[in-house]
Amino acid sequence: MNTPGSPLSLHSTPQGGFDQPFEMLEACHERVQRMLRLMQRLRLHLASMGCDEQARQAARDVIRYFDIAAPAHHEDEERHVFPPLLAAGLCVETVQRLQCEHQEMTALWPTVRLVLQRVADGAWQGFESDDEGTLERYVRLYDWHVAAENELIYPAAVQRLDAPAQAAMGEEMARRRGVR
Ligand SMILES: [Fe+2]
Ligand SMILES: [Fe+2]
Numbered sequence: 001m002n003t004p005g006s007p008l009s010l011h012s013t014p015q016g017g018f019d020q021p022f023e024m025l026e027a028c029h030e031r032v033q034r035m036l037r038l039m040q041r042l043r044l045h046l047a048s049m050g051c052d053e054q055a056r057q058a059a060r061d062v063i064r065y066f067d068i069a070a071p072a073h074h075e076d077e078e079r080h081v082f083p084p085l086l087a088a089g090l091c092v093e094t095v096q097r098l099q100c101e102h103q104e105m106t107a108l109w110p111t112v113r114l115v116l117q118r119v120a121d122g123a124w125q126g127f128e129s130d131d132e133g134t135l136e137r138y139v140r141l142y143d144w145h146v147a148a149e150n151e152l153i154y155p156a157a158v159q160r161l162d163a164p165a166q167a168a169m170g171e172e173m174a175r176r177r178g179v180r
Contacts, residue, residue, distance in 0.1 A: 018174040021080070021166055022158055028073045029146045035065045036139045042119070043135060051124040059119035066109055072177060074102045080169040081153060084160040091156055094148055101145050105138070112138045 018024060042058045049055065082095045115131045118124045161169065 018170040018179065019167070021076075021170040021173055022154055024170070024173065025073070025076060025081070025154060026150065028069065028076075029150060031065070032070065032073070032142060032146060035062050036142055038062055039116075039135060039139060043132065046119065046124065046127075051119055051122055055124075056120050056122055059116040063113060063116050063120060066113070070105070070109075074105070075176070076173050077149070078102065079172065080161075081149075081157045084165075085153065085157055088160055090160070091153060094152060098145060098148065098153065101141060105141055105145075108134070108138050108141065 038058055039062050042055060042062070045055050045058070078099070082099060085091050085095050111134050115127075115135060158166075
């Protein structure tokens with residue numbers, strides 16, 4: 001399992017930075033996927049090693065990511081990526097599904113978070129009834145979602161947004177995070 005601190009910083013700036021907002025969004029996806037894999041490894045680690053300090057740190061990292069960075073990422077997409085596609089009548093069904101999934105992720109997160117918080121607090125003594133099913137549902141929800149955005153939605157949105165529109169998008173994303 002990842003050791004504390006290594007690949008889990010939430011504060012490093014993705015390579016593209018806010019001047020390249022779509023690179024930034026893709027970098028966010030890479031981080032989401034790392035966090036989902038970490039969550040999967042945490043389940044295995046708990047089963048074999050129990051709730052040790054490494055497990056507690058991993059749970060804290062995952063909680064922090066999905067508390068802070070994930071909602072900001074969803075807002076980026078809802079403000080800048082989905083509207084131009086809907087306005088142009090492109091990928092409408094997929095965008096509507098992605099919008100629904102953002103709501104499902106938001107609704108499911110508190111339940112996932114409760115499981116992780118027990119680990120982070122060192123209070124985990126084994127998974128309860130549907131804990132693992134809940135974690136699995138959360139991971140699967142993101143799997144298709146991120147793939148659809150990377151493969152279909154981002155390329156379509158990039159084509160709809162000229163350079164000034166992308167610059168304005170990057171500025172708004174930075175401003176909302178208090179970077180500029
Ligand atoms: Fe999304
Ligand atoms: Fe996304």
